[in-house]
Amino acid sequence: xxxxxxTDVLIIGGGWTGLLMAKELSARTPxxxxxxxxxxxxxxxxxxxxDELDFFxxxxxxxxxxxxxxxxxxxxxxxxxxxxxxxxxxPGSGVGGTGEHWGAVYPRLLPDCFELHSQTVARYGEKKxxxxxxxxxxxxxYDEMEPYYARSEREVGVSGKAGNLKGKKIEGGNIFExxxxxxxxxxxxxxPYLSELFRGAAKSLGYHPYNNATAVTSQDYTNxxxxxxxxxxxxxxxxxxxxxxxxxxxxxxxxxxxxxKRKSVTLRTSATVRRIVHDTSHDTSHDTPxxxxxxxxxxxxxTYIDESGEEVFQPADLVILSSYTxxxxxxxxxxxxxxxxxxxxxxxxxxxxxxxxxAFGVQAFLPKPLNKFMGAGGTGVRIxxxxxxxxxxxxxxxxxxxxxxxxxxGTQPLSTFGNVPRSMKLPRxxxxxxxxxxxxxxxxxxVSFSGEQIPYKGNHFDxxxxxxxxxxxxxxRMTVNWxxxxxxxxxxxxxxxxxxxxxxxxxxxxxxxxxxDYDVTRYQSTHIQGGTMMATSPDRGVVNTYTQHWxxxxxxxxxxxxxxxxxxxxxxxxxxALTYRTADAIVEKYLKKPGMLA
Ligand SMILES: Cc1cc2nc3c(=O)[nH]c(=O)nc-3n(C[C@H](O)[C@H](O)[C@H](O)COP(=O)(O)OP(=O)(O)OC[C@H]3O[C@@H](n4cnc5c(N)ncnc54)[C@H](O)[C@@H]3O)c2cc1C
Numbered sequence: 001x002x003x004x005x006x007t008d009v010l011i012i013g014g015g016w017t018g019l020l021m022a023k024e025l026s027a028r029t030p031x032x033x034x035x036x037x038x039x040x041x042x043x044x045x046x047x048x049x050x051d052e053l054d055f056f057x058x059x060x061x062x063x064x065x066x067x068x069x070x071x072x073x074x075x076x077x078x079x080x081x082x083x084x085x086x087x088x089x090x091p092g093s094g095v096g097g098t099g100e101h102w103g104a105v106y107p108r109l110l111p112d113c114f115e116l117h118s119q120t121v122a123r124y125g126e127k128k129x130x131x132x133x134x135x136x137x138x139x140x141x142y143d144e145m146e147p148y149y150a151r152s153e154r155e156v157g158v159s160g161k162a163g164n165l166k167g168k169k170i171e172g173g174n175i176f177e178x179x180x181x182x183x184x185x186x187x188x189x190x191x192p193y194l195s196e197l198f199r200g201a202a203k204s205l206g207y208h209p210y211n212n213a214t215a216v217t218s219q220d221y222t223n224x225x226x227x228x229x230x231x232x233x234x235x236x237x238x239x240x241x242x243x244x245x246x247x248x249x250x251x252x253x254x255x256x257x258x259x260x261k262r263k264s265v266t267l268r269t270s271a272t273v274r275r276i277v278h279d280t281s282h283d284t285s286h287d288t289p290x291x292x293x294x295x296x297x298x299x300x301x302x303t304y305i306d307e308s309g310e311e312v313f314q315p316a317d318l319v320i321l322s323s324y325t326x327x328x329x330x331x332x333x334x335x336x337x338x339x340x341x342x343x344x345x346x347x348x349x350x351x352x353x354x355x356x357x358x359a360f361g362v363q364a365f366l367p368k369p370l371n372k373f374m375g376a377g378g379t380g381v382r383i384x385x386x387x388x389x390x391x392x393x394x395x396x397x398x399x400x401x402x403x404x405x406x407x408x409x410g411t412q413p414l415s416t417f418g419n420v421p422r423s424m425k426l427p428r429x430x431x432x433x434x435x436x437x438x439x440x441x442x443x444x445x446x447v448s449f450s451g452e453q454i455p456y457k458g459n460h461f462d463x464x465x466x467x468x469x470x471x472x473x474x475x476x477r478m479t480v481n482w483x484x485x486x487x488x489x490x491x492x493x494x495x496x497x498x499x500x501x502x503x504x505x506x507x508x509x510x511x512x513x514x515x516x517d518y519d520v521t522r523y524q525s526t527h528i529q530g531g532t533m534m535a536t537s538p539d540r541g542v543v544n545t546y547t548q549h550w551x552x553x554x555x556x557x558x559x560x561x562x563x564x565x566x567x568x569x570x571x572x573x574x575x576x577a578l579t580y581r582t583a584d585a586i587v588e589k590y591l592k593k594p595g596m597l598a
Contacts, residue, residue, distance in 0.1 A: 001303065003313045007034040007266075010302060010316030012273045012331065013323035014039075015097020016572060017558035017579045019255040020155075021320055023225075024583035026262040029591060033265045034314060036304055038272040038323075039094030043252060046242050052412040055241040059086050061101040063093040070326055071464040074481040074517050076343060082467050082475060088356070088519070089526040090240070091324050095269060096251040098324060098526055102572065103239035103409060104215040104248050104377035106158045108149050109567040109574050110388040111142035111178040116454070116565050120399060123389065128399060130485040134353055134457045136564050139536040139545040140581075142178045148577035150181050153213075156249035156576070157221040157229060160184035160213030174210040176384040189218045189232060191408075194370045194445045195381040198406030201503035207383040212405060214378025215249035215572075225258050236410020238377035248377050270307040274471060276319055276335040277301050278552055299555045305471065318586075318594075322558035322579075329461045329531035329561055330476040338532075338542050338551055341460050343479075349542050351461035353530035354478060355566040356518070358402060358451035358486050362494065363510040364501035365421045369442045375410030382407075386496060387568050388452070398488040402451025402568035404497055406504075419444045421508040445504065447497045450525070451568045453486055461531045480518050487515045527571050529563040536598070544598035546585040547578060553596045556582055 009025060011018045014037030022033050045060065054060045063069070071080035092098035112119040117135040120128065129135065162183050163173025188211035191199070202209040216238070222228040232247035246253040259265050279297025301315035321328050329351060332338055338350035382405030384390060393399050420426055420436040427433060464477040494511050501509035535541025538550035547562050549555040558579050560571040567574070589597055 001311050001313050003315065006301070006315035006317070007032045008316070009033045009318045009320065010314060011035040011320045011322060012302060013037060013097060013321075013327065014095050014251070014267060014269075015092070015322065015324060016099040016251050017575060018320065018322035019096075019251045019259060020576060020579045021322060021558060021583055022265050023255050023258050024580065025586065026259070026264050028587045030264065031591070034316070035265065035267045036271040036273055036302065036314070037095055037267065037269050039092075040269045042094045042096070042100065042242070046244060050237065050241055050244065052414050055237070056412055056415040059090065059240070061092050061094070061240070061242070062086060063091045068469055070476040070478045071467050072478045072480070072520055074479070075458060076479060079466070080464055080477045080479070083520055085521070087521045088524050089528055090523070091326060091526055095256070095267070096242070099251045099572070100242045101240050102377070102526075103570070105570045106153070106156070106160070106213045106215045106378060106573050107403075107569040108178060109142070109569050110176065112389055113565065113567040114138045114141050114145070119389065124393065124399070128393070130399065130454065130483060132456045132458055132483065134455045136535065136540060138534060138564050140534075145574070145577050145581070146179070146181055148580040149573060151580050152573060152576040154185055154224055156215040156254055157186065157217055157223055158184050158213050158215050159186040159189045159218040161188050161211055163210055171208075172210060174382075174384050175208050176387060176390045184213060186218045186221055189214055189216055189376050189379045190234060191381060192371065192374060192379065194372065195379070195406045195408050197366070197445070197504040198447065198500065199381045201500050202381070202383050204503050205500065207385045209381045209383050212378055212380050212382050212407065214376070216376045216378055217247045223254065227254055227257050229253060232376045234374045234376050236373050236375040236412070238375065239409050271304045273302045273304045273323070273331060274311065274334070274473065275303045276321065276331060276337060276555065277303060277313065278335065278337060278555075280336065297552060299552050317554065319555045320558060321555065324559055325528045325531060325561040326476055328557055328559055332532060332542070333461070333463045333476065334473055337549065337555070340462055343457055343460055346457065349533070349535075349540065351531050353455035353533050353564055354459045354461055354480055355453045355455050355529045355563070356480060357525040357527040357566055358453050358489060359449065359524040360490060360512040361446040361448040362497045362501055362512055363419055364445045364447055364504055364506035365440055365508045366443045366445050366504065366506050370445055372408070372411040372442055375408045377409055378407070379409060380405050380407030386493060396488075396492065398485045398492065400452040400454060400485075401489065402449055402493065404447065404449050404493065404500065406445060406447050413441065417441060422510050423508055445501075445506070447501050447504075449493045449497060450570070451489060451493065453482070453566050455530060455565050456483060482515045482518055490515045525570070527560065527566065529560040529566045529571065532557045532561040533564040534562045535564070544596075546597045547582045548585070548590075548597050554594065556586065558582060
C-alpha cells in the first residue's frame with residue numbers, strides 16, 4: 001500500500017460539515033488540510049439546466065444503493081436485507097454531499113430537545129416515559145448553542161421572521177421557538193397561495209402560523225465571508241436537485257468559493273475512505289475483530305481507495321469524521337473504534353440511539369388551482385402549537401410532537417401526478433382516473449407533519465453479518481421500528497391536519513393511513529440521527545460534548561450521528577451549529593494543547 005506525505009488535518013467527507021470545518025480551520029490556523037470525498041464534483045451536471053426525470057425520478061444526486069447501502073430489519077430477531085431502492089432516505093455522494101440536494105428548511109431545535117430526559121421527567125414524572133426508551137440529555141444546552149445557531153444562519157443566509165427576539169414574543173414569527181439573539185439575516189421568502197390558505201385556516205382555529213425559516217434567499221445576499229447569492233427565482237427545482245442559480249445555500253455555493261482560494265486546503269475527489277487507522281489497529285488486513293478492551297491510542301490517518309482503485313494510506317495528525325450519519329457509524333464499526341452497543345445487555349455505546357423522523361402528510365383537494373409548479377425549498381407556513389412539549393401531554397397517550405404546515409417547494413408532474421379524492425373510488429389506471437388526476441393535479445395541497453422519534457433501546461446500528469459491499473466490507477445494519485408513542489402521535493396529528501385541510505376550504509381530505517411497522521419504501525426525510533451520540537461521560541456516549549471521540553483524542557465526529565435524539569426540526573442548523581462549536585474547541589483549545597478536551 002502506498003503511503004502519502006502526512007497532513008495536519010484529514011477530513012472524511014466533503015459535505016456540509018466537512019467543508020465548513022475545512023473553511024473554519026483554514027481561516028483561523030495555518031494547518032494543512034486534506035478533504036477526502038468519495039464522489040465527484042457534480043456542478044457540470046446541472047449548472048446549465050436539468051430535468052425532472054433525471055433528478056426527481058432517477059435521483060441523479062444520490063448515493064448509488066447498488067454499491068453502498070445499509071441493511072434494514074425491524075428488530076433483533078429478524079434477518080436484515082439490503083435497501084437497494086431509493087425510499088425512506090436519500091443520502092448524497094459527491095462534492096457538497098447531501099447538502100447539494102437538500103430542502104434548506106432551517107429551524108433550530110426547541111430548547112427542551114437538548115434536555116429531553118430531564119425536562120420530560122420534571123414535568124410528567126418517570127412513569128410517563130415510553131417503554132424501552134433510551135432518552136438522555138445532550139450535555140450542551142440551547143443557551144450554549146444559541147450563538148452558534150446565529151453564526152450558521154448568517155453564513156448560509158436564512159430567510160425568516162423571529163418569533164422570540166431576546167425573550168420578546170413576536171406575532172408572525174414562531175412564538176414557541178427558543179430565544180434568538182438577532183433577527184434572521186433576510187425577511188421570509190414569498191408565501192405561495194397554498195401556504196397562505198394554510199395560514200388563514202390555522203388562524204381561524206386559534207393557532208399561531210409563521211413563515212418557515214429557510215436557507216433560500218428572499219433577496220440578494222452577501223454572507224460574512226463575502227460570498228454573494230442572488231434572490232430566489234421560485235422555479236420549484238430545489239429539494240432533490242441543486243439550485244441552478246445559487247439561491248439555495250449549498251456547500252458548493254456557500255463554502256467552495258472560499259475554500260477554492262485557500263492554499264492550505266486540498267480537496268481530493270473519488271477518494272473513498274475505508275478505515276481510520278489508529279494505534280489499536282492490529283494490522284491492515286481489515287479482518288481483525290474489534291477488541292473493546294483496547295482503548296485509548298491515537299488516530300494515525302486513514303486508508304482510502306483512490307480513483308484508480310488503489311488503496312493508499314494518508315497519515316494525519318488530526319482526523320475529522322464528517323461523512324453523514326450512515327458512513328460515520330459504518331467507518332467507526334469497520335475501523336474497530338469504540339465499544340459496539342449491545343441491546344441485550346445495554347453495554348457499549350457505538351450504534352446506540354438511532355432515530356429517524358416522524359414525517360407524513362394528508363392530501364387536501366382544493367377548489368382553486370394552486371400554481372404548485374412555483375416554489376422554493378423550505379418555503380411555506382407552519383404552526384408549532386403541537387411541537388415538542390409546547391402542549392400539555394398529561395392526558396395524551398404519547399409524549400412530544402412536531403410541526404404541521406403547508407409547504408410550497410414546487411411539484412413536478414412525473415413524480416407527483418395521480419392523486420384523486422378517495423371518494424371517487426378509482427383504480428390508479430384508466431381514462432377516468434387520468435381525467436380526474438389531470439383535474440386535481442394542481443388542486444391537491446399537502447398538509448405535512450414533521451415530528452420527533454424518541455430514542456429506544458432496540459433501535460440501533462451495527463455491522464451486517466451477511467451482506468458486503470464491493471470492497472468486501474460488511475454493510476452497515478439498521479435495526480429500527482416505530483413504537484406506540486409514534487403511532488399515537490401520528491393518530492393525534494392526523495386528526496388535527498384533516499381539520500386544518502377542511503378549514504383551508506378542501507371539499508375532501510385524504511388522511512394518512514397511520515403507522516404500522518417502519519416502511520423503507522416511503523420517503524420520510526433524510527434525517528437519520530444517532531449511533532455516535534455525545535454525552536458527558538464515556539459510558540454514556542461515543543463522543544464528548546465537543547464531539548471529540550472519548551477513546552481517541554485526535555478524532556472528532558461531525559453531523560447528526562452525534563445527536564442523542566431527533567427533534568421535530570430538520571437537523572442541519574443544529575449540525576452546522578455543532579460544527580462551529582467543535583471548530584472553536586479545536587482552534588482555541590485542542591491545537592494549543594492536544595489531548596482530551598473533557
Ligand atoms: C431530499 C433531502 C432534503 C433535505 N432537506 C433538509 C432540510 O430541508 N433541512 C435540513 O436541515 N436538512 C435537510 N436534509 C438533510 C441534510 O442534507 C443533511 O442533514 C446534511 O447534508 C448533513 O450534512 P453532513 O455533512 O453530515 O453530510 P453530507 O452533506 O451528506 O456530506 C457527507 C459527505 O461524505 C461523503 N462520504 C461518505 N462516506 C465517505 C467515505 N467513506 N469516504 C469519503 N467520503 C465519504 C459523502 O459522499 C458526502 O459528500 C435533506 C436531505 C435530503 C436528501
